[in-house]
Amino acid sequence: MKKTIALFICLLVATVTMAQPNQKFSPEKFQANLEAYITKEAKLTDEEAKRFFPLYREMHQKQRGIYSRMQKVGIGKPADEKKCAAAIQERDKLDIELRQLAQSYHKKMLQVIPASKLYDVINAENGFHRQMMKGWQMPRSGWQAPPRGGWHRQQQPQKGK
Numbered sequence: 001m002k003k004t005i006a007l008f009i010c011l012l013v014a015t016v017t018m019a020q021p022n023q024k025f026s027p028e029k030f031q032a033n034l035e036a037y038i039t040k041e042a043k044l045t046d047e048e049a050k051r052f053f054p055l056y057r058e059m060h061q062k063q064r065g066i067y068s069r070m071q072k073v074g075i076g077k078p079a080d081e082k083k084c085a086a087a088i089q090e091r092d093k094l095d096i097e098l099r100q101l102a103q104s105y106h107k108k109m110l111q112v113i114p115a116s117k118l119y120d121v122i123n124a125e126n127g128f129h130r131q132m133m134k135g136w137q138m139p140r141s142g143w144q145a146p147p148r149g150g151w152h153r154q155q156q157p158q159k160g161k
Contacts, residue, residue, distance in 0.1 A: 031057075033128075034125070034128055035049070035053055035056075037124060037127075037128045038121050038124045038125060038128065040124075041120060041121075041123070041124035041127065042113075042117050042118075042120035042121045042124050043117065043120070044113065044117060044121075048112065048113045048117065051112040051113070052109060052112050052113050052121070055105060055108050055109055055112065056105075056109070056121075058105070059101065059102065059105035062101055063098060063101060063102075066094055066097055066098050066101065067098075069094055070091060070094045070095075073087055073090045073091050073094065074087075074091070106118065109121075
């Protein structure tokens with residue numbers, strides 16, 4: 001569940017970050033790079049990739065619809081306890097719907113590729129998103145992500161000392 005939400009956040013961050021003035025984000029290029037990475041890491045044959053990726057794309061298209069609904073539920077904190085509880089319950093239902101969707105597509109995918117390769121696909125997808133995020137920096141001047149730890153402001157060299 002947490003991995004699915006993390007994946008959505010990664011995709012959202014990728015979209016926002018890559019859409020900077022000097023570098024336009026191309027969903028087609030992103031998808032092609034993702035599929036090439038997965039194909040290589042999971043060692044999918046051309047035939048396996050040809051049968052696998054239509055299911056993979058279909059699953060992600062349906063997941064985007066659920067993420068969109070989750071986003072609507074998460075906009076603004078409800079005014080009272082009853083509405084907060086209802087929003088939490090709705091989010092929980094959507095989380096479960098996401099997991100059930102993934103589970104049903106995993107069953108379909110297991111009919112076109114071996115379980116060991118599907119396992120590698122899942123890990124490769126996570127690895128791809130981690131790699132995409134590694135080099136990103138916060139857009140504000142003077143801020144950067146250190147190799148380990150939280151965000152910090154770069155120390156400015158002191159003049160005259």
